[in-house]
Amino acid sequence: MNWTKPxxxxxxxxxxxxxxxxxxxxxxxxxxxxxxxRPSKLILPSAVLARTGEVPVVYRLSQGFTGHAGLHVVxxxxxxxxVEDKMLPADLLDxxxxxxxxxxxxAVAMKNHLHVDLTLTGKDIKGAPYNQSEAAEADFVAQPPFxxxxxxxxxxxxxxxxxxxxxxxxxxxNGATYSSRNVALPDFLIDNNMxxxxxxxxxxxxxxxxxxxxxxxxxxxxxxxxxxxQEDPNSLAAFKRHPSFWDPYYRKLVHDRGVATAxxxxxxxxxxxxLADESGIAELxxxxxxxxxxxxxxxxxxWLQTQYGSLGALNQEWGTNFTNWxxxxxxxxxxxxxxxDDNYAAWADxxxxxxxxxxxxxxxxxxxxxxxxxxxxxxxxxxxxxxxGGYDYSRISKVLNAIEPYDIGRSVDIVHSxxxxxxxxxxxxxxxxxxxxxxxxELLHGNRGLIIWDEGEKYVQKDGQPSDVGKQxxxxxxxxxxxxxxxxMNSHVVNNRIAIHYSQPSMRTQWMLERRPNGDAWMTRSPxxxxxxxxxxxxxxxxxxxxxxxxxxxNFVSYDQVEQGELLKGGYHVLVLPESSSLxxxxxxxxxxxxxxxxxxxxxxxxxxxxxxSRKLPASPLADLFSGPNTEPVNVHPYAKxxxxxxxxxxxxYLQNRLNGKEGPVxxxxxxxxxxxxxxxxxxxxxxxxxxxxGIDVHVYADGGARIIALQSNPQLRVNELGPADFxxxxxxxxxxTVHLRLPNAMYLYDTIANKELGxxxxxxxxxxxxxxxxxxxxxxxxxxxxxxxPQRVRRGTIANVAIHxxxxxxxxxxxxxxxxxxKGNSQVFYSGNVLARQGSGVKAIPLAVxxxxxxxxxxxxxxxxxxxxxxxxxxx
Numbered sequence: 001m002n003w004t005k006p007x008x009x010x011x012x013x014x015x016x017x018x019x020x021x022x023x024x025x026x027x028x029x030x031x032x033x034x035x036x037x038r039p040s041k042l043i044l045p046s047a048v049l050a051r052t053g054e055v056p057v058v059y060r061l062s063q064g065f066t067g068h069a070g071l072h073v074v075x076x077x078x079x080x081x082x083v084e085d086k087m088l089p090a091d092l093l094d095x096x097x098x099x100x101x102x103x104x105x106x107a108v109a110m111k112n113h114l115h116v117d118l119t120l121t122g123k124d125i126k127g128a129p130y131n132q133s134e135a136a137e138a139d140f141v142a143q144p145p146f147x148x149x150x151x152x153x154x155x156x157x158x159x160x161x162x163x164x165x166x167x168x169x170x171x172x173x174n175g176a177t178y179s180s181r182n183v184a185l186p187d188f189l190i191d192n193n194m195x196x197x198x199x200x201x202x203x204x205x206x207x208x209x210x211x212x213x214x215x216x217x218x219x220x221x222x223x224x225x226x227x228x229x230q231e232d233p234n235s236l237a238a239f240k241r242h243p244s245f246w247d248p249y250y251r252k253l254v255h256d257r258g259v260a261t262a263x264x265x266x267x268x269x270x271x272x273x274x275l276a277d278e279s280g281i282a283e284l285x286x287x288x289x290x291x292x293x294x295x296x297x298x299x300x301x302x303w304l305q306t307q308y309g310s311l312g313a314l315n316q317e318w319g320t321n322f323t324n325w326x327x328x329x330x331x332x333x334x335x336x337x338x339x340x341d342d343n344y345a346a347w348a349d350x351x352x353x354x355x356x357x358x359x360x361x362x363x364x365x366x367x368x369x370x371x372x373x374x375x376x377x378x379x380x381x382x383x384x385x386x387x388x389g390g391y392d393y394s395r396i397s398k399v400l401n402a403i404e405p406y407d408i409g410r411s412v413d414i415v416h417s418x419x420x421x422x423x424x425x426x427x428x429x430x431x432x433x434x435x436x437x438x439x440x441x442e443l444l445h446g447n448r449g450l451i452i453w454d455e456g457e458k459y460v461q462k463d464g465q466p467s468d469v470g471k472q473x474x475x476x477x478x479x480x481x482x483x484x485x486x487x488x489m490n491s492h493v494v495n496n497r498i499a500i501h502y503s504q505p506s507m508r509t510q511w512m513l514e515r516r517p518n519g520d521a522w523m524t525r526s527p528x529x530x531x532x533x534x535x536x537x538x539x540x541x542x543x544x545x546x547x548x549x550x551x552x553x554x555n556f557v558s559y560d561q562v563e564q565g566e567l568l569k570g571g572y573h574v575l576v577l578p579e580s581s582s583l584x585x586x587x588x589x590x591x592x593x594x595x596x597x598x599x600x601x602x603x604x605x606x607x608x609x610x611x612x613x614s615r616k617l618p619a620s621p622l623a624d625l626f627s628g629p630n631t632e633p634v635n636v637h638p639y640a641k642x643x644x645x646x647x648x649x650x651x652x653x654y655l656q657n658r659l660n661g662k663e664g665p666v667x668x669x670x671x672x673x674x675x676x677x678x679x680x681x682x683x684x685x686x687x688x689x690x691x692x693x694x695g696i697d698v699h700v701y702a703d704g705g706a707r708i709i710a711l712q713s714n715p716q717l718r719v720n721e722l723g724p725a726d727f728x729x730x731x732x733x734x735x736x737x738t739v740h741l742r743l744p745n746a747m748y749l750y751d752t753i754a755n756k757e758l759g760x761x762x763x764x765x766x767x768x769x770x771x772x773x774x775x776x777x778x779x780x781x782x783x784x785x786x787x788x789x790x791p792q793r794v795r796r797g798t799i800a801n802v803a804i805h806x807x808x809x810x811x812x813x814x815x816x817x818x819x820x821x822x823x824k825g826n827s828q829v830f831y832s833g834n835v836l837a838r839q840g841s842g843v844k845a846i847p848l849a850v851x852x853x854x855x856x857x858x859x860x861x862x863x864x865x866x867x868x869x870x871x872x873x874x875x876x877x
Contacts, residue, residue, distance in 0.1 A: 042114060042138040048267040051142050054101040059116055059136060064094040067122010067130065074116075075102055077109035077142075078191040079830065081849035084797060094125065105799065106847040107142035108830050109193040110268055114138050141267040144195060146375045149402075149423045151834055152485030153271055153449035154477045155197060157427075158457050162188035167460045169194065169829050171470055172477030173452070175271055180261050190268065193830060197271045197451075199381070201261060202254045202365065205243060206276035206380070210283040222283035229523065236292040239332065241281070244295035245361040258368030266373040271449075272402045272423070273373075275365040278382035280389030281354050284527035284721050287388040287511065289332045290354060300353045301325050307349075317613055318346040334523075337516045342616035348508045349613055351388075355504065358390025363399040377402040377423055381451075384721060385409040385531055387511070392504040394418060394558035404451060406719045407442065409537040410544050410556075414502055416446030417556035420492070425449040429724040431469045436476050437771040438717060438725055443480060443488060444699045444710050444773065450477075453723075483817040483864035484752060484775060486834045490813045491701035491708055496552040497573040497679060500543055503559045505582035509614040510536045513581075527721050535652055539578045539604070542654040547576075548714055549658065550671055551681045551692040553699060559612070562587045567594040574600045574679055578651075583608035588621040595625060596640035600677050604647050634673060645673070658694055659716055659732060667694060683709050683778070684742040695733045696768055705779065705810030706865065708752075711766075712773035713737065734770045741766060747778040755867030779810050783866040784840065786816075790859050793875040797850040800874055801843050802859055806866070809840030815864040818844045823855030823876075848876060 043058040059071065068091055075084040083106050090098045102114070115137040124130040155175030156168055165176075165188065176196040178186040189196050203211045209222040217223070221242070229238035243250040262273065282288035290296075305325060308314040314328065315321055319341060322328050331339075336347035366378040383405030384391045393414045396403070402423035405411040415422055426442045428435060428450050439450060452459070452473075459470035466474060514535065515522045531537070547554045554576070557566050563586040567575060575594060580603065583591070588608050595601050608620040625644035626637055635646040649666055657663040671692055674680065685698050697714035700707055715733040719725050741764045743749075749758040752775045758764070768774055777783070789803040804816045813836055820831035835842040846859075859872045 040118070040134055040136050042116060042136045044114075044138060044140055046140075048141045048143050049104050049107075051104045051107045051145055053104060055104050056099050057102055057114065059098040059100070059118060061096045061098070061120075064096050064125050065092050065120055065122060065130065066094050066125075067092060067120060069098055069121075070119045071098065071100060072117040073100060073102075073114070075106075076113050076115070077107070077193075078111035079109045079193055080851075081108065082797075082851040083107065083112070083847075083849055085850045092122070104142060105845070106797070108847055108849075110141055110144065110195075111190050111193075112140050112142050114140065143267055144269040146269065149377065149448055150486065150490060150836055152443070152480050152489065153425075154481065155271065155449065155451045156454060156459070157451055158454045159186075159188070160457060160460065162191060164460050164462075164464060165189065165192040165194055166829075167464050167466065171459065171466060171474030172481050173459075173474075174481070175449075177451070180257075180273065183264070185264075185268075195269065195271055198261060198265055198273045200277050201258060201273060201275050201369075203276045203279070205245075205250050205254050206279035206361065206365075208241075208243065209286075209288075210278050210280065219283045222286065222288070225282075225288065226523070236332075239289040239291070240293040241291040241296070242293075244291050244293040245281075245357040246291075246293075246295040246299055248295075251361075251364055254365055255368040258365055259372050262369045262372035262376060266376070270376070272377035272379050273369050274379050274381050274404075275362060276380055278384075278722070279380050280384060280391070281358055282389060285384040285387050285389040285391060285530050286527045287333065287515075287522060287530065289350070291357065292332075296353075296357060297329075300330075300350070301328050303353060303356065304328060304349065317615060318349075319343050320346060333512075334520050336512065337519060342610075343614075344509070344512050345611075345613035345615045347512070347614070348505070351508050352504075355390055355392040355395055359392070359395035359399050362396065366399055366401075379403050379423070379425070381427075382406060382723065383411060383415075384527075385411060385534075385537060386414060386502070386504075387507055387530060387534075387537070389527075394502065394504060394560055397422060406721065406723050407445075407717070407725075408531055408719050408721065409534075410541055412442060412445050412447065413544065413554075414556045418502070418558055418561070420446075422446075423448045425451055427451045427453055427723050429453045431473055433771045434715075434730070435725070436472075437713060437715070439476060439480070440712060440771075440773050441697065441714075441717070443485060444697065444712060448485075448489060479753070481834075483815045483834055483862065486815045486836060487703075487708060487752065487775070487864050488701060488710070490815070490836060491703040493553060493555075494682065494700040494702050494707070495555065495571055496547075496681065497571060498547055498552060498554045498576065498674075499557040499567060499570070499572040499574065500540070500547075500554045500576045500578065501559070501562065501580045502556040503580050503582060505559060505584075505610075505612045505614065506580050507536055509582045509610045510579050512614065531721055536579055538655055539652045542651050543576055543578055545658060545714070545716075546651065546654050546663075546667065546670055548697050549663070549667055549692060549694045550674060551685045551696070551698045552674075552679075559584070559587060562590050565590060567591070567599065568597060572599065574602060574674065574677065577601060577603040577607045579605060580607040581605070582610040582612055582614055583621070584612040585621060587612070591622060592625065595642035595644055598641040600643045600645060600679075601625065602645045602647065602673070604649075604651060606646070633669065643677070655716065659730075661732065663694060667692075682744055683707070685711060685739050686742060687739065693737065693739050696737060696739060704812035706783075707747075707778045709741070709776045709778060710773050711739070711741075711768045711776075713768060713770045736767045736769050738765065738767045740764070741776075743778060745780075747780055748782045750777040750779075750783065750866050751775070752777060752864055752867060755862070755869065757867060777865045781810060783863075784809055786861070786863045786866065786868045786870055788859070788861045788870040788872050790872040790874055793877055794848065795877055796848050796852050796854065798848060800846040800848060800876075802846065802861070802872070803841075803843050804835060804837060804861055805841050806837075806863055806868075807840035809865075811840070811865060813838060814840045814842070816842060816844075817862045817864060819860040819862075820846055821858040821860065823853050823857060852876060 071088040120132045178196045180198045180201040330350035331346040379402035381404040385408035397419040404425040637644045697712045699710040715730040746762045786806040794800040816835040820828045857874045862869045
C-alpha cells in the first residue's frame, strides 16, 4: 500500500455521504484573521461510486479565495496502481469550491484513494496577499458493476494470508469467503480486489440442529431433542423446534441482521450472501416431527383453513372430528404409522406445512438482504437431497436465486430444471482426475461456480509457490474460466421432450409405506440412512442415468408445474412417473389432458393411488388410462391421441447394473420404447452397432443458430449428506470410449477445447476421454473469421479499447477470451477476461494505469467457438 492515510470505509453511512480529510500535517497555512479555520475537505457525490463516466469532486476551501489555484490530483488504488495523476489550474473570485472530474471508467479496484495537493496564490477576503499550500484526501469504493451471473466463478473457502491471495488469483481463483457475522471488512481480500461471498448469516436460525459450536458436538440440539423423546415419549416437547421458523423474535433478529449485513457489504458487491450452511428443519434431512410449537401450530391452522375451506372438509380428509379450528392437531409420525386405514393426511399436512415454513423463512432472509442490496444473490449452502428437512425444491427454487446443493438424488438437475436462472454452485472437497471429471460434469448439468474446500491450505505454499495440487487444479479452473464455462452458461439446453415427475407428496407417501413396517426405528437412524436406503431416490437416479445413456437429458417437472399445464406448454412428449403415488385432482386432470393431446405417460405402477395429502383413494383417477392386462414388461394402452405405458421391469437396479455391464435388457427396452414413440436425440451418439452408448453423457445447447454438443464420461457419482463425492466402482467408465456422432445434416464442426476446425461433417467419429469432456460447436454455415482491432499506441492513464468482430455469427452470444500480457510477459489478471459479445461483436476496455510498465503489450484474443486466435501488440507510452 502506498497511501498516505489508508482507511477502510464502512457501509451503512454511504448514501449521500461526504468524505472529508484534514489538511496534511506538513502544509503551510496563512491565516490573516488570526482565527482558527476549519480544514479544507474533498466532497464526493457518494462514498460508493459506479464505474461509469466522470464524477465531480469538490475541493472545498475553509474560506473564500480570489486568485489562482493549482491542483495536483493523484488517484491510487489498493493494487498499487496510479489511476490518474494530473495537474489542474483554476481561477477563483471569492469562492470556496473548486470542482474537478475523475473518470470512473478507469477504475479497476474496489478500494481507492484520492489525494489532492493545492497551491493558492492571490488575495484573501480582506485583499491581503495570500500564498498557501495544503492537501486533502479521501477514500472511496468503486463498486463492481452488476452484470448478472454470466461467467464461472471459483471461490476459495479458506482465508489465505493477504500476500498469498494474488497467487490464488494466478491459479484462476477469483473469489473467496468471509463470515457474515464479522463486522470488520476483509481488507486482505479488498486490498487484492478479490470479491467474496458472505457466509452463514443465520445458522442459529436455519441450522440450529446441525451447526458447529466450539464446546459441543455438531448436531447437539438434535441430540437433546432425541433425549427429550426418550425421557417422555408421550410429550410433544421433543417436537417443538427452538427456534421455530415462526418465532417473531428470531424472525426480526434475522431480518435486522440481514439488512445490516447487506448495508455493510453492498458497496463491494459480494458474489452472494449465504443465509446458512447445511440448514434444515431438523439435522440435515432427518425426518423429525418438527414443529409442534405454538408459534408454528397457530399459523398452520390458518393455512389449513385456506386449504380446506371448512372444518368439516378437513375432518373428512383427515378422518377426524375436531369441533374447533383451535383444537386441530396433526399426527406425529408414530401416530400416523398406527393408522390402519391408509390415511396419513393429518401427518402429511404437517410435513407439507414444515416445507412451507422453511421456504417462508428463507424468503424472509432473502427479502431482508434485498432491502439493502436489491440485486444481490442470496443462497443456502450444503443443500440436502430432495425430501425431508424442508427440501422441497419446488418451493426452495422459487424463493432463492442461488444455491449450493450437494448432488444427492439429482438435486442439481432438479433445481436447474425448476429454475434455469438459479445460480447453482458446488463445493470441491478433493483433487485429481475424478474430481476434474466431477467439476466438468456439474458445469454441464447447470453449475455456475465452485467453492474450494482446501483443508490445510495446500493450494499455495507459504513461499508463494503453488503446490502440485494447486497447479493441477489451476489448469482446470483456467480451462473453464477461459471461456468454456461462459459458453455453456450463456446457452440453453435443447429440450429433449422428456419430463420426469418431481413429486414431494409422493415422496412423503412412499417414505411412510417403506418405513412403516419398522415402526419407530426411523427415530434412531442417522440422516445418512435417508440417503443410503431410499428406493424412491434411487428410482429417480436410475431413470436419469437410463435416459442419459440413451443420449438425452430429462427435465424435471414439479407437481405444481404439472397442475399449471407445464407438460403441454413445455412441449414435452414423454412423461415419466416414478412411483408417483400421490396426485392432486388437478395434476391427474393435467396428465390425462397431456396424454389425450398425444403425450406418452410412462409409469412403474398405477399413479395417483393416493391423493396429494397421502390419503389412499378407492381408485386412482388415472386407473382407466392404464386399465387392461398389465402382465408384459411393457404394457401400452392407447388413449385418445396418446399412450399410457405401464412397465413391469426393474428400473431401480439400473443404477447398479450399469456399473458391471448388466444394464443391457433394460437399456435396450427403453431405447426401443423411446424410438418407437419418435423420441430420439437431434445429435445422436452411437456405438458401432447404432445403439446409444452407455456411460456417455450428452448435452446439446442452443446459442442462436449454433449448437454446442458436449460429450463426457458418465460414471456413477454418489455424494453424501455432508458433501464429499464418492465414485462407485468406476472401472468401466475410467477409460477412453470411441463413439460416432450423427448430425441431423451436414454441418461445420469445431472443437472448442482443442481449438480446432474439424470441417463439414454429417457423421463424425471421436474418442471421449474418461475425465475431460469434448465440447463441439456445430453450425450450418462456417463460423466467420474473427477480426481484432486495437490501437497501435496508447498513453498510460487512458483506456485501450480492443474491438472484436466475428459477424455475422450464427450465435446470439459469442465468447471471446482476452489475455492481456505486459512487456515482461506477465498476464495481467485484472485486465484479462471474457468478452460476452452479442451477434459476434464486442469491446474489451483496458483501463491502463499511469504507472503501468511502458513498452509493447500483447493482446491475445481467442474465439471460444471457432478456436481462432489473434494477437495484437500495443505500444504503451
